[in-house]
Amino acid sequence: MSSEFFPDEKWIKKLDRQIRDLSDRVGLDRKTLDKVFDESTLLDLGKLISDRVIEYLDFPISAGKEAIIFRGVTPDKKFVAVKIYRTSTLTFKHISKYIEGDPRFNCTNKTRRGIIFEWAKKEFKNLERLKKVGVRAPGPIKKINNIVLMEYIGDEGRPAPLLKDVELKAPKIIFDELLSFISLMYKKAELVHADFSAYNILMYKEKPYVIDLGQGVILEHPLSLEFLKRDIYNTVQYFSRFGLKEDENEIFKRIVKKN
Ligand SMILES: Nc1ncnc2c1ncn2[C@@H]1O[C@H](COP(=O)(O)OP(=O)(O)O)[C@@H](O)[C@H]1O
Numbered sequence: 062m063s064s065e066f067f068p069d070e071k072w073i074k075k076l077d078r079q080i081r082d083l084s085d086r087v088g089l090d091r092k093t094l095d096k097v098f099d100e101s102t103l104l105d106l107g108k109l110i111s112d113r114v115i116e117y118l119d120f121p122i123s124a125g126k127e128a129i130i131f132r133g134v135t136p137d138k139k140f141v142a143v144k145i146y147r148t149s150t151l152t153f154k155h156i157s158k159y160i161e162g163d164p165r166f167n168c169t170n171k172t173r174r175g176i177i178f179e180w181a182k183k184e185f186k187n188l189e190r191l192k193k194v195g196v197r198a199p200g201p202i203k204k205i206n207n208i209v210l211m212e213y214i215g216d217e218g219r220p221a222p223l224l225k226d227v228e229l230k231a232p233k234i235i236f237d238e239l240l241s242f243i244s245l246m247y248k249k250a251e252l253v254h255a256d257f258s259a260y261n262i263l264m265y266k267e268k269p270y271v272i273d274l275g276q277g278v279i280l281e282h283p284l285s286l287e288f289l290k291r292d293i294y295n296t297v298q299y300f301s302r303f304g305l306k307e308d309e310n311e312i313f314k315r316i317v318k319k320n
């Protein structure tokens with residue numbers, strides 16, 4: 062049953078408290094955080110609540126330059142990750158490189174907000190592609206304007222940590238799997254992540270999950286091979302600390318080889 066949702070005073074106060082806690086925790090000033098929750102974002106969150114997609118936002122997991130991620134709770138008490146793109150602070154220079162040249166998106170004649178909505182759509186569609194080809198990543202759930210809902214990776218107690226923050230018991234296994242993900246993305250999903258690094262891999266139950274797909278581009282993008290090279294380079298560099306040596310040029314050739 063869906064009812065009209067108007068963010069009432071109690072709800073806004075609670076959200077306000079969460080945002081204040083977050084700003085203390087991450088050392089961001091309140092003004093910056095406020096910009097995420099413009100009125101229309103609040104209304105969209107309200108719609109997700111009245112449509113019973115989520116019941117409430119539990120706590121903020123992370124606040125980055127471009128997005129804030131919350132853990133949300135569904136009416137049947139399951140967790141979801143709620144990624145909210147900032148509508149005012151996203152740097153245009155940074156994003157235009159990844160969105161122009163991707164024929165899935167049209168950014169001409171779009172306002173700044175419109176471009177950010179396209180960006181969120183891009184992340185959602187990329188997550189769908191990963192799911193289709195079996196690359197481990199949060200399953201996409203819903204996208205509404207600048208909000209992307211996806212599967213939450215982690216426990217009741219805490220979200221899964223980043224690859225860069227965990228000690229690996231079997232680095233070779235993880236390394237090989239990540240290279241196979243890059244390859245699967247390229248060959249089967251026809252996608253390049255374009256920001257593949259230990260900062261964008263979650264480790265859960267000793268398995269890696271790829272996140273942060275907003276900048277991912279399809280192969281038609283004129284810079285896709287350049288981004289692919291960088292993704293491979295970053296991965297090889299990271300794992301070299303475990304004494305694992307691979308030739309990044311060989312890996313690149315192997316991945317792009319037609320067969
Ligand atoms: N699906 C998810 N489940 C659990 N935690 C997540 C999920 N998605 C993102 N996070 C957390 O939020 C942080 C930021 O997410 P990310 O998508 O990398 O955005 P950005 O780097 O642009 O801020 C991640 O480093 C991770 O800690």
Ligand SMILES: [Mg+2]
Nearest residue numbers: 260261272273
């Ligand atoms: Mg990230």
